[in-house]
Amino acid sequence: MNTGKATPTENNPRSPANIGTCSLVGAGPGDPELLTLKALKAIQAATVLLVDDLVSDAVLALAAPTARIVHVGKRGGCTSTPQAFVEKLTLMAVRDGQTVVRLKGGDPLVFGRGGEELAHLQAAGIRVEVINGITAGFAAATSLGVSLTHRNHAHGVVFITGHARPGDAATDWKALAATAHSARLTLVIYMGLSNAAHIQSELLHGLPADTPAAVLQNVSLPGQRCACTTLGALHTTIEREQLASPCIMVIGDVLHGLMQLPLPAALCA
Ligand code: SAH
Numbered sequence: 001m002n003t004g005k006a007t008p009t010e011n012n013p014r015s016p017a018n019i020g021t022c023s024l025v026g027a028g029p030g031d032p033e034l035l036t037l038k039a040l041k042a043i044q045a046a047t048v049l050l051v052d053d054l055v056s057d058a059v060l061a062l063a064a065p066t067a068r069i070v071h072v073g074k075r076g077g078c079t080s081t082p083q084a085f086v087e088k089l090t091l092m093a094v095r096d097g098q099t100v101v102r103l104k105g106g107d108p109l110v111f112g113r114g115g116e117e118l119a120h121l122q123a124a125g126i127r128v129e130v131i132n133g134i135t136a137g138f139a140a141a142t143s144l145g146v147s148l149t150h151r152n153h154a155h156g157v158v159f160i161t162g163h164a165r166p167g168d169a170a171t172d173w174k175a176l177a178a179t180a181h182s183a184r185l186t187l188v189i190y191m192g193l194s195n196a197a198h199i200q201s202e203l204l205h206g207l208p209a210d211t212p213a214a215v216l217q218n219v220s221l222p223g224q225r226c227a228c229t230t231l232g233a234l235h236t237t238i239e240r241e242q243l244a245s246p247c248i249m250v251i252g253d254v255l256h257g258l259m260q261l262p263l264p265a266a267l268c269a
Contacts, residue, residue: 020047020098022090022126024118026107026133030056031220034139038131046101048093050086052112054105054246056221083113087120094126105246107135111161111190135159137188140216140248143224146258148186153253155184162192162199162249173199177206186252193247197235203251207231212255217247228258 023042028034035043043049043062051060053073060069072086093100108114108130121128137159141148148157158180164170180187192199193215209232217225229237231251238247 018095018097019126020094020096020100021129022094022100022102022121023129023131024102024104024108024114024121025131026109026135027052027055027059027103027105028133029106029136029139029220030054030058030218031139032056032058032062034134034220035059035062036132039133042101042129042131043103046099048098049101049103050090050093051103052105054112055103059103083116087117090117090121091124091126094121104133105136106139107133110135110137110159136219136246136248137190137250140188140214140219140250141254143216143219144214144226144250144255144258146214146250146254148188148250148252148254150254153184153256154186157186157188159188159190162189162195173202174205177203179206180252181206181208184253186250186254189249189251191245192249193238193243193245196238196249199249200231200234203231207251211251212253212258213237213249213251214255214258215241215243215247215249217243217245219246219248228255 025039025042027039040062043059044064046063046067048068048070049060049063050070050072053071063069070089072089090100090102102117104112104114106112109118118128118130148154158176160171160176176187179185189199209230211231213229213231213234215227215229215238225241225243227237227241227243234249
């Protein structure tokens, strides 16, 4: 872990000797066994943990009993803690001399505004150690036993959000589908569940309806569920199986082999 020492500024009245440390840590998809050793050590050493709502209880159980755990989740549709407030809380705790872990689901810099938080802390003169986590898209593919880049089927993979930030230009799903088709790319869609009908109809402009698709809920957690389907039946499958957030959608020919295998009953919805 780094020292987190920072030069005092107008905004940072603490002397460098009093300042704490800050780590931006990936908690992985949920199963604590999937934490990196670095993440585990940081979680155990933390005096304050600021935690997103996708971080599992099993991971939080690894924190010291004396640590202060602050839930600052902001999952779509739920009560959220404004981003500026989360960043302020993190800064205050570091300046209070705490060993702060900002714990985020999956990898801390894959979606979920980790990059914004990192930039904000750095702009405030805080040195931040970033510790990778296994992102949900990787964990989803692995739980299916599928290689997202199997060379028989794909030349690459696209991680994309299904939920563009309000005010941002909407994702051009038609263009993405055409590129995915011609360049043989697997699509891994985060935060796409509520927009699945739209995503499906747009993607169908460039990808065949029989392109295999899988939707995985609660990857790596005891309540994991999965539905294997096709792009043409994506939305109806989600509705029928009542899949709910958090979900990862995987679309692409790398799932072909999977469609022919009987999946373990526990895995499939
Ligand atoms: N930083 C996270 C992603 C944050 S965005 C990561 O690297 O995984 C939040 C989205 O991630 C969710 O809406 C969902 O699409 C996905 N996600 C996170 N954890 C998940 C899980 N255990 N199972 C399925 N999807 C998950």
